[in-house]
Amino acid sequence: MKIQGPKGTKDVLPSQAYKWHYIESKIRELCSINGYYEVRTPVFEHTELFERGVGETTDIVQKEMYTFMDKGGRSITLKPEGTAPAVRAFIENNIFNEPQPTKMYYITPCYRYERPQAGRLREFHQFGIEAFGTQDPYIDAEVISVGMALFKTLGIRNLELRINSVGCPKCRKEYNAKLKAFLHPELLHLCKFCQDRFNTNPLRILDCKEEKCKERLANAPYMLDNLCDDCKTHFEGLKKGLDIIGLDYIVDPKIVRGLDYYTKTAFEIVSNDIGSQGTVCGGGRYDGLIEVCGGPSTPGVGFGLGLERLLLIMESQGISIPEQEKIQIFIAAMGEKANDMAMKLMFMLREASIRAEKDYLSRSLKAQMKYANKIKAKNVIVIGDEEIQKEIIRIKNMENGQEVNVPLNNIDEIIKEMER
RNA sequence: GUGGGUAUAGCUCAGUUGGUUAGAGCGCCAGAUUGUGGCUCUGGAGGCCGUCGGUUCAACUCCGACUAUCCACCCCA
Known part of the structure; x- marks a missing residue:
């Protein structure tokens, strides 16, 4: 259950x-x-x-x-x-x-x-x-x-x-007596809720939405006039x-x-x-x-x-609230070595206060790209065997689709490229 | 506490006068030649039709109870 x-x-x-x-x-x-x-x-x-x-x-x-x-x-x-x-x-x-x-x-x-x-x-x-x-x-x-x-x-x-x-407390006491004196003869003409209120909370009677009560209470005294x-x-x-x-x-x-x-x-x-x-x-x-x-x-x-x-x-009223901050960079990896590299790179970027994310579901590159798009990542880094070998990674700007190459070990350069 | 509405897929909802395999859109997953998202197309997973009981040859469909939820009263933020 x-x-x-x-x-x-x-x-x-x-x-x-x-x-x-x-x-x-x-x-x-x-x-x-x-x-x-x-x-x-x-x-x-x-x-x-x-x-x-x-x-x-x-x-x-x-x-x-x-x-x-x-x-x-x-x-x-x-x-x-x-x-x-x-x-x-x-x-x-x-x-x-x-x-x-x-x-x-x-x-x-x-x-x-x-x-x-x-x-x-x-x-x-x-x-x-x-x-x-x-x-x-x-x-x-x-x-x-x-x-x-x-x-x-x-x-x-x-x-x-x-x-x-x-x-x-002083003037309210006097007013309550005055109000009750006014209400008492009207009581039978009021709705049943108001009849209950007479004992529990007589002030509320003045606020009743029933038409018949409103009519009867047109001349009722208000606290405001008896301060x-x-x-x-x-x-x-x-x-x-x-x-x-x-x-x-x-x-x-x-x-x-x-x-x-x-x-x-x-x-x-x-x-x-x-x-x-x-x-x-x-x-x-x-x-x-x-x-x-x-x-x-x-x-x-x-x-x-x-x-x-x-x-x-x-x-x-359709008032919009500033949305929460999106992932700045998603790291897509192909293969085990690349995955290890992605893990390391992600944590290095996070240490530099960059909101970085990677795949945790062994998705295909295509699926990783789709996912990156779905979470509205602004940039994607792609790492595969080729990139590891050349020690160069590719950063793709997801808004305009442009890709640039950046040295793998240069975090500053990576950050600079993705903020471009 | 009182009154009314609703209950079908993860979400929003269809479902003919009760009739045999319960649908759509969105979402999710996977594909559309070998390493690249958005658009499109194809396929897939996913429902004891809120629960229990009743009527019936037959119930998602009708009736009852219960539960949940929404709205209103009361009251309050």
């Missing part, structure tokens, strides 16, 4: 890995320019970190985590997101004692037990950044700008930046910050984040090109999270960005 990869996982094959390398290199370059430094945290953490950090009531914690007992009887969970582990590392290593803000980024696999669909896997990869230690709304704008800059450098178009404020002075000032600061750096945005009072830790700023970057899972980047501020995880009261802001979704958008 054939063994398959687990549901919701995807191999990145050798012929495709260059796409990931390309995106990762762009990310690292961008983070460096913006002053974010990489943090690498384990793929698994104590379950409690996510229960506290992500929130006990969230779908992620309640039904989507890969949780198991290790042999020491500890409850372990594969990370479902990157922020909580980054926060844990920040606290555990006392980074809060260093000059603030602390700006870090990560590229990491994440695990969520969900039904796979377009743009959603059980193992997926996230690029995220976090800025700890300041409440300045301009750093919220900076964080958003890093996400937007990545899309820009990759040539991705047609994205929408949507921003909102989800308030702070306390502090949160209101912060949101104005964010908008001003985005204006200053010239980022277009849409204020969308319906944006809700699914993780409990968000406060004030919430934002999404959305694409219409990849099906229903259009949010490619989502994030916001989480001023209570570090304290909840056992650290000193410290504000923070960040985002997570799905790399598979990023790749999907690039694919659907």
Whole structure:
């Protein structure tokens, strides 16, 4: 019986890995320019970190985590997101004692037990950044700008930046009461999902796509209109910050984040090109999270960005990625002696950092030429008895078909000829 | 967790109203005079038609279950 990869996982094959390398290199370059430094945290953490950090009531914690007992009887969970582990590392290593803000980024696999669909896997990869230690709304704008800059450098178009404020614990509590008071008499007229949401996540009701719900909720109060002075000032600061750096945005009072830790700023970057899972980047501020995880009261802001979704958008927009480097020279050999010579020559060329390759399947010369063509080798060296005897090899340029003779033992000359 | 689609060669897919040796294109391998690729031509390998059960004289084709996969809901990156 054939063994398959687990549901919701995807191999990145050798012929495709260059796409990931390309995106990762762009990310690292961008983070460096913006002053974010990489943090690498384990793929698994104590379950409690996510229960506290992500929130006990969230779908992620309640039904989507890969949780198991290790042999020491500890409850372990594969990370479902990157922020909580980054926060844990920040606290555990006392980074809060260093000059603030602390700006870090990560590229990491994440695990969520969900039904796979377009743009959603059980193992997926996230690029995220976090800025700890300041409440300045301009750093919220900076964080958003890093996400937007990545899309820009990759040539991705047609994205929408949507921003909102989800308030702070103080004003959210008042607002929740107000919202529930509004919703309660409407409850029977809403769809069954919304009736469930009333208890679990009333904010989500505002985002329901059912027509009848939309009608009933036309006059519902929004968090955005009920912010306390502090949160209101912060949101104005964010908008001003985005204006200053010239980022277009849409204020969308319906944006809700699914993780409990968000406060004030919430934002999404959305694409219409990849099906229903259009949010490619989502994030916001989480001023209570570090304290909840056992650290000193410290504000923070960040985002997570799905790399598979990023790749999907690039694919659907026909954005080309520089291909991986091809073999520079293929060494075709005829006969045992020539094969030994090819082996030696190949390693000498590689020592000189030339991407050289030879035949390993005892193919005929013709088949070796075909193979060289197929792997897009730029040049082919042909070695046979005649060449060994004369100590001269022939280099063929595969683009124009021209051949030249070069002394067998002169690596410099060979390299010069093939770069011609 | 809920709903819908799909399952035939390595890949993308055909396969007539159930009927006898299951096909194509691409890919792979080998040839087209003796030591040279791309184009073309010829040949070859490769399928328990997802699995199990049922209907039938007869099932790739019809029915059921299971599994896998895709898409959508939920939710999220």
